[in-house]
Amino acid sequence: MDMDIFRIAAIGLCGVVTASMVKGYKPEFAIYVVITTVLVIFIMILNKLTYVFEFLGDIYNQITYGRNFFPIILKVLAVAYIADFTAQICKDSGEAAIAGKVELAGKVLIFYLAIPVIMSVMELINKMLPS
Incomplete structure (x- = not known):
C-alpha cells in the first residue's frame, strides 16, 4: 500500500489546524495558509499525475x-x-x-x-x- 495518502492527510490536517489558529489572530492570513497547504499537496501528487498522463498517452497510442x-x-x-x-x-x-x-x-x-x-x-x- 502506498503511504503517500497518510502524508497528504497529515499535511492537510496540519494546514487545517494552522489555518484555524491563524484565523484567531489574523483572519486575512488564513487563506495564505490554505493556499500553501493546497500547493504542497499538489506538488506531492505531481509525479503521480505525470505517471497518469504517461499511462493515458500509452492508451492513446494503442487505440484505433x-x-x-x-x-x-x-x-x-x-x-x-x-x-x-x-x-x-x-x-x-x-x-x-x-x-x-x-x-x-x-x-x-x-x-x-x-x-x-x-x-x-x-x-x-x-x-x-x-x-
Whole structure:
C-alpha cells in the first residue's frame, strides 16, 4: 500500500489546524495558509499525475477507434478538476459567489468542448435512422 495518502492527510490536517489558529489572530492570513497547504499537496501528487498522463498517452497510442475523441475527454476531465479545485479554494476563502461562477464557467467550457462529440453522435444516429 502506498503511504503517500497518510502524508497528504497529515499535511492537510496540519494546514487545517494552522489555518484555524491563524484565523484567531489574523483572519486575512488564513487563506495564505490554505493556499500553501493546497500547493504542497499538489506538488506531492505531481509525479503521480505525470505517471497518469504517461499511462493515458500509452492508451492513446494503442487505440484505433475514437482517437479523435480521446483528447476531448482529457480536456473535459482537466477542466472539471481545475474548476472544482478552484471553486473549493474560493469556498474555503468564504467567496461562494466566485466559486459558483467558476463552477458555471467550468460547465460551459465542458459543454463547449463536448460539441464535436455531440455532433458525431447525432450524425451517427442520423445515419442509422431510416430516411
